[in-house]
Amino acid sequence: MTILETLAEILGPQHLLTSEADVRRYAQDWTGEWQGRPLAVARPGDTAEVASVMRACHAARQPIVPQGGNTGLVDGGVPSKDGGEIVLSLERLNHIRVIDATGFTMTVESGCILQTVIDRALAEDCFFPLSLGARGSCQIGGNVSTNAGGINVLRWGMMRDLVLGLEVVLPDGRIWDGLSALRKDNTGYDLKQIFIGAEGTLGIVTAVSLKLFPRPSQIQTCLLAVPSAAVALGLFGRARRDLCDLLSAYELLTRPCLDLVFDTYADIRDPLSEAAPCYVLLETSVSGALDLRPRLEAFLETAMEEGLVLDGAIAESEAQRTAFWRIREDLVDAQYRVAPVHLRTDVSVPQAALAEFIAEVDAAVAAQFPDMKPIVYGHVGDGNVHYNVLPGETTPAGDLGPRLKECEALLFERAAAYRGSISAEHGIGRTKRSSFLKTLPEVELSLMRGLKSLLDPQGLLAQGRVL
Known part of the structure; x- marks a missing residue:
């Protein structure tokens, strides 16, 4: 046959x-x-x-x-x-196998949609914190295989931090049952870590045991106008201290990001009266009896008195909170609507250097590619910035591909100078493989190839991805 x-x-x-x-x-x-x-x-x-x-x-x-x-x-x-x-x-593997609201764990199959997992946890008065723009269509197995990040990393971590156990089918058809829901287990190697972030090159994740948390009883969200990215980073340090480790999300957006969204979607409006160079989308949450609003207001009052915040708005309803987040989450789609072909990156650098890094790249792009339009935003609370570049009105269509490649090389070179990463959360796939392999140390490459050879000696699974 x-x-x-x-x-x-x-x-x-x-x-x-x-x-x-x-x-x-x-x-x-x-x-x-x-x-x-x-x-x-x-x-x-x-x-x-x-x-x-x-x-x-x-x-x-x-x-x-x-x-x-x-x-x-x-x-x-x-x-x-x-x-x-x-x-x-994996779309048919979409069952939630077990949910333990007492132990705060859930075991799901890999084809479960992320939003389904989030909703099921909420129905049990629990919370699964992974959140990204594609949550209505991305699947848990893909989240594991790419070590997905999203907006809540600074408080709850990447997908790697939310996985307790895995079930994996190996390339030769053997099944590794590592679906433990234990939070402490020091028996031997932690094999699940091999498959998290491996982008499907080492095995097929078929089920996952996830960490849950108490459902937040209060969420406070605000959009703040700030003078610069450097001020936004300084404000972040203040927020981490003054908001009692209750800071859940801290997103930076430059003004061109907001203009792009407002120009693309007529139903999304600017909640603030005047334009500013940069914005912070900040969210805090708590599951206990602590009253968040007075603490947030005190923090903002001090920040405004010191000139760190120029203007701001606190969401007064769930509808307003959703509207604030639409500015950030619809930005990805807006870029594709305006420029189907553009440079999309997800670099990370040490957090203390992030503002300096953005300023350096801004200057370099302006000098070498004055017709191009940077769209800069990201999860700066964890050092991750999406420095994207759209073609300008005068960019010749025939030159677009090579110019975007040159922009990417410039960006990756600057990230490397700060000992940063060319991929904070999206992974390598095929698009970043060449750049990844150019800078990968020989020892690390040897170890990675050794794992691939051990688990998939015929090289049949996800050929040409990552390695």
């Missing part, structure tokens, strides 16, 4: 998609920027079927690319253009 005949027998013909119409949505990412051509799309319904698919593909030496919600930003989950890869979609 051919590999497709074998997979049809394992899954049933209805769950092995081969027609062009059926595979179209799996063949490109959500932006439409990257497109491929899968040999077929396999849609297993449980871990046993994933294992059977992997065993069959391993025996046939058939390359596979795992795919979750397909919301990635580095061309990691899209099949290759040569039609040689089978897409393994």
Whole structure:
């Protein structure tokens, strides 16, 4: 039998998609920027079927690319253009297996949508803190495989910090059951860490044990106008101290970001009366009896007296809070609407150097690419900035690709000078692989290749991603 005949027998013909119409949505990412051509799309319904698919593909030496919600930003989950890869979609593995509101844990399958997990936790008076713009379509398995970050990292950490255990199907079809919900376990190597952030290159995550937290009883959100990125960073240090470690999110946006959103969406309006160079979107939350509002107001009053905050607005309702966050979260979509092809990055540098880094790159881009438009924002509470660059009205279309590459090289060079990272949360995929491998120390590269060789000696899983 051919590999497709074998997979049809394992899954049933209805769950092995081969027609062009059926595979179209799996063949490109959500932006439409990257497109491929899968040999077929396999849609297993449980871990046993994933294992059977992997065993069959391993025996046939058939390359596979795992795919979750397909919301990635580095061309990691899209099949290759040569039609040689089978897409393994995890979308049918979407059950919440167990939720323990007393122990604050939840075990879910990898195809569960992040928003579904968040909502189910809230229904049990619990809170799962991972939050990002794609939460309505991204899947937990993809969040694990990319070590997703988002807006709440500074208080609750990356996805790596929220995982207690994993269930993983290895490239040869073996199942590793590491679905422990224990918070303390020092028996041997912590194998789950190998697969978190591996971008699907070492195994297929099929289920996850997650940490939960008490549901916040109060949330206070405010949008603040500040004189500069340097002031925003200084204000962050003050907020961490004055708000009693209750600071959940701290986002920086430069004025061009707000202008882009307001120009793109007529229903999003500026909550402040006058424009400022930079803005901070700040959120605090608490699950106990502490009254947050007076503490936040006292902090803001002092910051305004000292000139750190020029103006601000506190959300007075959930609708206002949502409106504030739309400015930040709709920014990603606005960039694609205005400029489908643009430079998108997610670099990180030591937090103390972040304002200096932004100023340096601003000056370099202005000098070398005066027609280009920087869009700078990010989760500066954890040192992560999205320094994106859009083409200007005078940028020649034929020169756009090379110019964006030059901008990227400039940005990565400056990040390296600060011992920063070219990817704080999006991963490497295929788009950053060349830049990643150029600067990777030989010892680290050897260790990574050793892991890949050990777990996937035939190199069939997610070929050409990361390494």
